[in-house]
Amino acid sequence: xxxxxxxxxxxxxxxxxxxxxxxGHEVATLTRGVTGSPPDGxxxxxxxxxxxxxxxxxxxxxxxxxxxxxxxxxxxxxRNAAAALGDVRGYAFVSSLxxxxxxxxxxxxxxxxxxxxxxDDEYGPVKAFAERELAAxxxxxxxxxxxxxxxxxxxxxxxLGWWLRRMARGGRVVVPDALDQPIAxxxxxxxxxxxxDVAERGIGGAVNATGPAGMTTxxxxxxxxxxxxxxxxxxxxxxxxxxxxxxxxPWQDLPLWLPREVAATAWDVDTTRARQLGLPVRPVxxxxxxxxxxxxxxxxxxxxxxxxxxxxxxxDREAALLGLRR
Ligand SMILES: NC(=O)c1ccc[n+]([C@@H]2O[C@H](COP(=O)([O-])OP(=O)(O)OC[C@H]3O[C@@H](n4cnc5c(N)ncnc54)[C@H](OP(=O)(O)O)[C@@H]3O)[C@@H](O)[C@H]2O)c1
Numbered sequence: 001x002x003x004x005x006x007x008x009x010x011x012x013x014x015x016x017x018x019x020x021x022x023x024g025h026e027v028a029t030l031t032r033g034v035t036g037s038p039p040d041g042x043x044x045x046x047x048x049x050x051x052x053x054x055x056x057x058x059x060x061x062x063x064x065x066x067x068x069x070x071x072x073x074x075x076x077x078x079r080n081a082a083a084a085l086g087d088v089r090g091y092a093f094v095s096s097l098x099x100x101x102x103x104x105x106x107x108x109x110x111x112x113x114x115x116x117x118x119x120d121d122e123y124g125p126v127k128a129f130a131e132r133e134l135a136a137x138x139x140x141x142x143x144x145x146x147x148x149x150x151x152x153x154x155x156x157x158x159x160l161g162w163w164l165r166r167m168a169r170g171g172r173v174v175v176p177d178a179l180d181q182p183i184a185x186x187x188x189x190x191x192x193x194x195x196x197d198v199a200e201r202g203i204g205g206a207v208n209a210t211g212p213a214g215m216t217t218x219x220x221x222x223x224x225x226x227x228x229x230x231x232x233x234x235x236x237x238x239x240x241x242x243x244x245x246x247x248x249x250p251w252q253d254l255p256l257w258l259p260r261e262v263a264a265t266a267w268d269v270d271t272t273r274a275r276q277l278g279l280p281v282r283p284v285x286x287x288x289x290x291x292x293x294x295x296x297x298x299x300x301x302x303x304x305x306x307x308x309x310x311x312x313x314x315x316d317r318e319a320a321l322l323g324l325r326r
Pocket of ligand 1: 007008009012013014031034035036050069070071072095096097147148149151157305306
């Protein structure tokens with residue numbers, strides 16, 4: 001079928017393009033042409049989806065039957081897609097658990113929990129608005145995948161990647177002492193293939209598109225990072241109170257770490273529907289090892305998308321924290 005990927009040059013979008021090509025679709029991507037080209041085999045269409053005229057102009061009569069939307073970050077982008085693509089047979093949209101009013105910290109018991117209805121331009125409210133706007137036009141041909149943490153090769157958000165490089169450098173590595181806190185993740189390749197699949201099947205509704213609650217812990221994930229990078233790192237757990245006192249920001253300075261009271265429920269997300277609909281759960285070790293294989297050859301990474309700051313703890317700050325613990 002003719003499948004349009006909104007996005008397609010970066011992380012998740014690239015994997016969607018590959019999955020769609022592997023399944024024999026005729027694939028086009030729509031991007032501004034700012035962040036490079038999609039994988040070979042896809043037709044690269046260009047236009048700014050925030051501009052109402054751009055999508056129809058770029059399509060120029062090419063009528064997609066399926067859409068996978070990885071790039072919606074504004075209200076205008078959602079409105080314009082709803083206006084131009086309302087006739088497709090299946091539309092799979094990449095949303096976020098942030099669409100829920102109560103996430104973080106959660107827990108999220110199912111897909112019926114309330115989503116944001118405010119009209120500000122924060123990430124979660126915009127995703128929730130986009131879901132409503134597109135569902136109003138597409139009805140049950142619209143599926144929204146509320147993703148949590150996405151990992152895997154080509155990830156330039158670089159949260160897992162930072163830990164991998166840090167572990168590879170070895171020596172004493174500051175880690176939060178909250179190593180038993182749960183964490184769930186989804187591999188971008190699994191999510192991508194599944195998005196194509198649900199679009200093909202014309203499945204609708206909301207899906208919590210992440211790994212199952214209890215799949216691993218922060219400590220489990222960091223141990224795998226240590227092992228796949230050679231095992232020379234010496235993890236030094238630092239009490240959360242000391243990290244906070246030193247101004248170390250959870251999730252940003254020490255990626256993937258959440259404050260204890262948030263972590264207690266944030267990954268307690270009911271993913272029953274995702275499992276019923278066949279979203280795979282790849283072994284954590286495979287995701288981590290493949291990310292490391294990619295990262296070693298990736299050279300200098302492009303800046304994180306959407307104006308996100310590069311995550312990670314500055315070596316001087318880490319040394320100061322370690323100095324405190326001699
Ligand atoms: N990373 C996570 O852990 C996580 C978690 C939950 C949800 N998500 C969601 O997952 C998706 C990730 O997508 P991704 O990995 O493929 O990366 P992305 O950084 O969101 O990719 C953006 C893509 O869209 C294109 N684009 C950006 N602005 C555009 C515009 N105005 N008009 C047309 N195209 C535009 C970019 O190309 P150009 O720059 O060339 O235009 C690029 O191909 C996002 O929707 C994100 O919100 C991510």
